[in-house]
Amino acid sequence: MRAGLAVVAAGAAAGLAVEFHVLGWTSVPGGSCGGRYRPCPDGTTPTLLLAFALTFTGYIALLLTIGKFTDRRPGKAVPAVLAVTGVLLALWPGWQAYLWMRGPVLDLAWQAGHDRPSSVRAEGVWTVGAHGSTVVRVRSDTLVAYAARDGEVRWTLRAPVRESVCGMSEGLADGVGLVAFARYQKPCDTVWGVDTRTGRTLWQRNFKGVSAFTSGSDGLLAADGDVALALTDTGVRAYGLTDGRPRWTTELRGTKADGTCTPNVVSAAGGTARVVVTCQAQEKGSGRVVTLDAATGRQRGSRALPVESPVDTAMVISAEPFTLLLEERDERGVAAVLAYPADDGDLVRIPLSADDEDLMLRQVSGEGFTARPALPATVSGHTLVVATAKPGGYDADHVSAYALGDGRRLWRAGADEVAGLVSTGPDRVAVLGANGRLWTFDTGDGDRIGEDDGVMVTTNRLAARTQLLRADGTWIVVNGEGTKEPPLYGLR
Numbered sequence: 001m002r003a004g005l006a007v008v009a010a011g012a013a014a015g016l017a018v019e020f021h022v023l024g025w026t027s028v029p030g031g032s033c034g035g036r037y038r039p040c041p042d043g044t045t046p047t048l049l050l051a052f053a054l055t056f057t058g059y060i061a062l063l064l065t066i067g068k069f070t071d072r073r074p075g076k077a078v079p080a081v082l083a084v085t086g087v088l089l090a091l092w093p094g095w096q097a098y099l100w101m102r103g104p105v106l107d108l109a110w111q112a113g114h115d116r117p118s119s120v121r122a123e124g125v126w127t128v129g130a131h132g133s134t135v136v137r138v139r140s141d142t143l144v145a146y147a148a149r150d151g152e153v154r155w156t157l158r159a160p161v162r163e164s165v166c167g168m169s170e171g172l173a174d175g176v177g178l179v180a181f182a183r184y185q186k187p188c189d190t191v192w193g194v195d196t197r198t199g200r201t202l203w204q205r206n207f208k209g210v211s212a213f214t215s216g217s218d219g220l221l222a223a224d225g226d227v228a229l230a231l232t233d234t235g236v237r238a239y240g241l242t243d244g245r246p247r248w249t250t251e252l253r254g255t256k257a258d259g260t261c262t263p264n265v266v267s268a269a270g271g272t273a274r275v276v277v278t279c280q281a282q283e284k285g286s287g288r289v290v291t292l293d294a295a296t297g298r299q300r301g302s303r304a305l306p307v308e309s310p311v312d313t314a315m316v317i318s319a320e321p322f323t324l325l326l327e328e329r330d331e332r333g334v335a336a337v338l339a340y341p342a343d344d345g346d347l348v349r350i351p352l353s354a355d356d357e358d359l360m361l362r363q364v365s366g367e368g369f370t371a372r373p374a375l376p377a378t379v380s381g382h383t384l385v386v387a388t389a390k391p392g393g394y395d396a397d398h399v400s401a402y403a404l405g406d407g408r409r410l411w412r413a414g415a416d417e418v419a420g421l422v423s424t425g426p427d428r429v430a431v432l433g434a435n436g437r438l439w440t441f442d443t444g445d446g447d448r449i450g451e452d453d454g455v456m457v458t459t460n461r462l463a464a465r466t467q468l469l470r471a472d473g474t475w476i477v478v479n480g481e482g483t484k485e486p487p488l489y490g491l492r
Contacts, residue, residue: 003072004082006065011086014058018087019094020051043101106438108459109474110151111489115139115482122480122487123165123216124372125467126177128196132471136196137478137488138179138371140164140216145199148471151490155199163190166213167220168371169228170267170319172196176241178221178228179371180209188213188220191230193244203244208232212262216370218315219265222273224294229273231263236275238297248297252277252290259284264311268294269320274340276324278311285310285328289340303340306347309333318379321404325361325375327352337361337377337384339404348407350384357388357412360396368480374467380423380443383410387418387431399431401443411446415439420468420477432468432477436460461485 024047062083069082120139128134128145134154136145141164143157159165159181166188167180175197182188189209193202210231213220222229227247228239238247252263252275259281266275273294278287287305292298305311309330317323322340327333337359339348352359360376368374376387376396382404387396396418401410420432424440428449431439436457442449463479470476475491482488 003065003069004078007062007069007082008086008089010058010061010065011083012090013054013086014062014083015087015090016094017051017054017058019091020047020054020098023095023098024048024051043098043103046101047098102456104455106455106457106459106475106491109490109492111461111486112146112151112153112482113486115487118483121368121370122478122482124168124369125374125469125478126168126172126196127469127471128172128175129472131473132469134196135469135471135476135478135488136177138165138168143179143194143199145196146488148469148474148476148490151488157194157199157201160190164215165371166216167191167218169221169223170219170316170372171223173223173225173241176202176223176228178223178230180221180230182209182213182215187211188217191221191228191239193228193239193241202242203239205230205239205244207237210262218371218373219267219276220371222266222268222319224268224273225271227268227294229266229268229294231266231275233262235263236266236273236292236297238294247295250292250297250299259286264314265316265324267316267319267322269322271295272300272320274319274322276305276314276316278305278307278314280310283310284308287311287314289322289324301344303347306334306338306349315373315375317375317377317384321379321382323379323384323404327362335362337386337402339384339407341405348404350402350407353391355391357390357398357400358393359400360387360389360418368463368465369467374420374465374478374480376418376421378421378423378429379404380429381426383443385421385423385429385441385443387415387421388412399429399441399446401441401446410444413439413441413446413448419462420466422468422470424470430468430470430475432457432466434462436462438475457491459489459491461489 123138126136141159145154163181166182169178177196180188181190187209220231226241228241235251237249261279264276264278273292275290288302290302291300307328309328313327315325324338327335335352337350384402388398388400399415400412415431417434419434424430438455463481463485465480467478478488
């Protein structure tokens, strides 16, 4: 009896060796892993070590136990049956042990076909519906809507002949998004209201756009309530969101002392619109944030920008609470994230460069997402979560959270090189690493939470600039350039 059980046990060891070899080598993404940009799943190394160890021990054990068994009971059939029984008994426990060692893994659920022509780039992306059932990837020449669940193309809307997308609203209002077009080296002066549920153009308006913006630019359009807002050279125009009828016009010219003033950014949320106006007189700069009633255009207030030199970057990170990325030309000037309180309280500054880390928000130029940049930052509640790097570093190897109420850093966590970052709820944020790992953090204390903690993405198809989304139960990676890698793909 004992000799028979020993044969079964030896067969189980040999079966585990074969199983771990198969599972270990087939789990390697793309056939190779171990480098910085393609790490192996967590359980790969222990699985293969066990496979080799059990190969030798199982082989030797089978020889010894079968030898002892046949000494007492000659014949080949019975020990073979006992060995096979051991192999079969080991398969299910071996599989469970492998899953435990490997940890959670996301696999490719679907991917979209490559961009054609190869010269086009993504200008931005929208998610449609309460749970993001549709993802709209806005290219320079076309808007394409994909089902988040399976990647099926739901509709396509092409840009006018010889015109390219130069602006789009940050978000949607009642399913309607705004997209603007410009001819070559001409102002961004044609705006469409698009029903993103059907891909139908609801209306088109031509106006005198901002002459400085002739290619993809952020913050030219905003949608809120039943109003569509568009920047002009001297102010803001409002249209009906669903019919495009003119509502109101507000001029935002500066004084003679201000010099030349131009509206740079418009943002709207909760019935309030904010316009960033920058001015330049010779080498001096100034500016202000003007608050308007989105429904009527009535000015509610104005706050001066804390600048003395020309503004190089003004970009909205969040419309509500209003959070602005601002950099002026003076190297000793403002380079910070500015958080504006709802009342007339003190402005909160979070510097881009601190004593122990840098906020990785300067590298916003490049191919892809110029009309709606895919910044490695998000605002969740009243907390800014942003990719950071140690002083002197070039890679965003950490994620940090700052309180917008007072600018305090709440926590910092390591996350390798951050490729995408998205808020997935009121208290959590997901981070995709360039090496193919996904983490979920609690925005309050930075703890890694949920079943998505440390997930390995087995299909790492990231382009130079990416955006991470969570839509309809699927993780979606949107690439700015979709020629070598898919323009977007889903992971589950």
